[in-house]
Amino acid sequence: MRQDFYLAWRHLRHYRIRSLVLIACLSLMGALPIAMHVLLDQGESKLLARARATPLVVGARASGLDLTLNALYFGNPDLPRTTMAEFDRVDDSSWALALPIYSRFVVKGQPLVGITLDYLDYRQLTVDQGETLTTLGDAVLGANAATALGLKVGDRLLTTPGNLFDLAGIYPLKLRITGILGRRDNPDDQAIFIDLKTAWIIEGLGHGHEAPVSPGKNGARPATASPVTFTEVTPDNVASFHFHGDPATYPISAVIAVPKDTRASTLLRGRYLDDTQPDQLVVPLEITRHLLDNIFRIRDLFDLVLALVGIATLLALSLVFWLSLRMRREEMRTLFLLGSSRLTLLRLILAESLLLGLASLALGFFWVRLAQQGLNESTLRFFMH
């Protein structure tokens, strides 16, 4: 048997281009349907897991899918906004843990997401390097965002208006990267997380500037030229940062609500049954299931196509096999003359097929793995934009 494999190996090695092409074809033909299904299954389980981990989402009345994609995947930055008043309403109910999200900005292709620290706790996002958010202007990066932006702890990231979807009235702020989060294989890996208040500063709702020179005699503030505005929060100037207007009117894109129990969930959902309200409550799991139903309908079609491709593949493979035997007929005759039995000939062919098959299998696995890895990046990105 060892000799059979030796000869088979020498043959495959000698005709290496042909062997490689064969292996590549075989592995691709095998891997394609498997990868397809693995990807869909994995995508499904990832989508469902994210949806299960996000029980309820409150946001401005718009498409429920858009709202879900914004709150779970930081997509749809143009989603109509709700306000902190809505967050307060959920928070004050004490029925649910309320996690406000402001996912509106995109910096160099990565979503810039305003959150409270509760979000990181709830998603079990812990910093691998550095520290979590402490002060205005701090940012922590998802693992992929750190890689994509090439940033490390201590670096600065400028949110110039050119980098953002919204060009008007944006405050260019130099974010300080304080930490990089551990990889979670979910959309959080893509995000740049900042405190909600930092997001509002970028929005232009708050700012820091030099103190007015001196108060007037009667205590009135001087109405002189506008003081220098700070573009980076430092320990020296942090105290000068302040907000204008009623905090309840500050924008957020969604509130993730994690109800304490079924009763709390029902009560909270009951609040949003009235369609005339400006805000709505969606259940991401329902939305995701609906989305997946549509995808599965397409998958069934794919399966049919794949079955046909599979049959064609089998036919093509048989042809390739027969032709390669034909090409070696002379050699087989010699072997026979030299005293090979038919069994030996068969074993030689088998050994070669086996080697080809194993190599294709290995390569096929590699394709599937590659596809799986690509999923985190691309498939979820597809949903995000």
Add this chain to the structure above:
Amino acid sequence: MIRIEGLQFRYPAAEGDFTLRIPRFDLKTGERLAITGPSGTGKTTLLKLIAGIEPPLEGSIWVDGQAVHAMSDSARRRFRITRLGFIFQDLQLLEYLDMADNILHPYRINPALKLSPAVRQRLRQLAADIGLEHKLGQPVTALSQGERQRVAICRAVLTQPALVLADEPTASLDPDNKLKILDVLFRTLDRESASLIAVTHDHELLGRFDRVIDFSDYHHAQA
């Protein structure tokens, strides 16, 4: 070495109604026999019959004391492997193997032959004898025609056969090389004490053989 009596062979009707009849044929041990004659007169067929590749219709074939005509398929194969050596007209070297692997090839395809260190030692000795020791690791495609011919000879005799059957062993060579190769073949056979039956059209070579049978009038020929 070989004794043939009352041999009669006919290919199936579809391949023409050629019939080979050999009432009697003998070959002594160590004898070098050349068979010549126009194509279609049954030279190669005779080799096949002796090798047991084709079974005779009638008659008996004894080679090295064994009744080839009466053997089972597997016994014939074993006999062919262990007692005979072949040099094919177009050599039939395998391009995907290097020189050493080509010579060792019979050992790799026959469980009856054991590829022992002694065999490898013999391979080196043979290669040295034909002056190609330094090319053992080279692919056969890198060898000249003459060198390839010598490789084929080595392959035929490595198994230490009693009889070597050669079909036009010098066909593709220039006259100079033909003689050289024939010398190599004869020297090697001498060392191994093997008999030879060679089919050839090279009339200038016939004189080197112990005996020549011309198949153009073989139907009358008697050994």
Add this chain to the structure above:
Amino acid sequence: MTHPRLWIRPEGRLATLLLCLSLSLPAQAIEYAPLTITASNYPLAYFAERLGGAQVRVELPVPNDEDPAYWQPDAPTIQAMQKADLIALNGADYEKWLNRVSLPHSKWVDTSAAFKSRYLVIKDAVTHSHGGNGMHSHDGTASTTWLDFTQAAQQVDALAAAMIRTRPALRSTIEHNRAALDADLMRLDADMKQVAGALAGQALMASHPVYQYLERRYGLNLKSVHWEPGEMPPASEWTALRQTLSAHPARLMLWEEMPSTEIQATLAELKLRPLDFRPCANRPVSGDWLSIMRANIAHLQEASTSSPEPIRKKSVRAKSTPPKTPARKHGP
């Protein structure tokens, strides 16, 4: 056994559950580690300590020589605060730093939220500075909420509720302690009412605008300047005070801390008697919040019935001198 804190971490939950099931331990066994509370000022820290007793560990991250109302935590302090189980905030815009830091919202308790609608808004605010301490203003909302002791009681209620919500096992302890603390607060309220009654609308001055809720609750007739006890006000301020006094003939002036002898001498010329009435926003050198409040009321009581001598217990401590007690640890 490992550190008891481990038992309430998520990864420890299954182990805890199994342990509880197998040993039939009461649920309290899980919550073995003390409840950690970080408070933004001393009154809240005091309330938390009173409510939780030995079951809580209370941190007041503000250094002893700083006014918590004008404090800005640095990053290490914020990190330490983030680790607490509960973050007790005064609310009423007391924590000016809150808008500049990241703290987990779910751990906050805004203790004054219940009386949000009754916050006092300061309208004639000015920005001013005291020596080298930089500018500050009393803009916006009056935040010394606890000087109205009924408000203090509401803050205690909010804090107690949050503590119970965070650590249900402590319910009975906290409720028991709250009853005692409530009783103390109600006695302060009653005493203060009585003293205020004795003052009967008498004009009073205050060195700093921090007594708004005291004034409202107890019907005091109070006007404020913006003076610091260790810093001699310029002549213009004295002129302004004289003008104020002509229309508002106060004989007593409430001070957060007794002023320097120099200031006291000048006040004596105006027949204005300084009175030690401490808001006690930071941890006192000696005593606790309750004893300081009692002393405040006693000082006022004494003043309402006696001669114009400075009323105080402790010696003057200028703003610039370091605290006599070692600075409290306020972060890693």
